[in-house]
Amino acid sequence: MYRVHFGHRYKNNGIFVNAAGGTGKSFVLNMLLDSVRSQSKIALAVASSGIAATVLKGGRTAHNIFKIPLMEYNEVRSCSIKKNSELAKLLELTSLIVWDEIVMANKNTLTALDITLRDVLENEKFMGGKVFVCAGDFRQILPVIRGGGKNEELEHCIKSSYMLNDLTNEGPVEFDEDFGVRVKSRQELVDKVYDDIENNHLNASYFEKRAIVSPTNDDVDNINQMIHEKLKEKEVVDNSVDVAVEEGTDIQTSVFNAMTSPSLPPHQLRVKVGSVLMIIRNICPPKLCNGTRIIVTNLKKNVSRENIRWKLPRRASDDT
Structure with missing residues (x-):
């Protein structure tokens, strides 16, 4: 400058x-x-x-x-x-x-x-x-x-x-020892970033201002689970279809169900009211498109409802 x-x-x-x-x-x-x-x-x-x-x-x-x-x-x-x-x-x-x-x-x-x-x-x-x-x-x-x-x-x-x-190139940038807040565990990190999530789980602006960046998708999954457990709402578990269409096809579904991919939902999708999900398919453009974040506000047997949505840059290490 x-x-x-x-x-x-x-x-x-x-x-x-x-x-x-x-x-x-x-x-x-x-x-x-x-x-x-x-x-x-x-x-x-x-x-x-x-x-x-x-x-x-x-x-x-x-x-x-x-x-x-x-x-x-x-x-x-x-x-x-x-x-x-x-x-x-x-x-x-x-x-x-x-x-x-x-x-x-x-x-x-x-x-x-x-x-x-x-x-x-x-x-x-x-x-x-x-x-x-x-x-x-x-x-x-x-x-x-x-x-x-x-x-x-x-x-x-x-x-x-x-x-x-x-x-x-003046060399590496160094931070002071008192820069930021140091934590000793992932759970403490989640508690500090998502403090009072129980009272803000339907507040989109609350989630827009918070993020935990992680270098691997495994860490993302673990941190997501910690945040998910902080929600006190009842959990609903939805399983993906894993039945072979053609008769006589020998498929070990347990192997496929255990596989995870950043571009596909898990076999067991665990959702609560207040869960932040990301749409990965263009369902109803331009409102419900790939990359849109939604907050679940109601859950029925075969239907989930959301009325809060926003767009954020998609990256593999998002915590939502």
């Missing part, structure tokens, strides 16, 4: 956020975007892919915003941005450029952007002197090279680019 206000004092304003997937890089980038935009400044958010761009606020693909041409993996060209164009004027007024999942990008696309910004903005500093914050994880997908192997991917990765010297 200091560079946003006083970037002219620095030799270059490139910053690289290098961290493992799921540690909050996109959260940090969105926080920076919000902070800059709240000061009536312009911040551009781009990503290497369309999926990654949807995570950023106002995000678009880098090729779309910067008019980066489609190039062969070993080709270097400039972007299709002309001086005195509307896009050039926008870039001149821009205070921050954010690029997420940059390790997926071919280094030549970054070179094309660097050359173009220096020319259009008439500034020989890195990226035309603009504050350029990028994020990525080198343990994830590297540039895809047609017909190439590992060596070709590494050769065209940003690590093999001259730009890496222009991107500052």
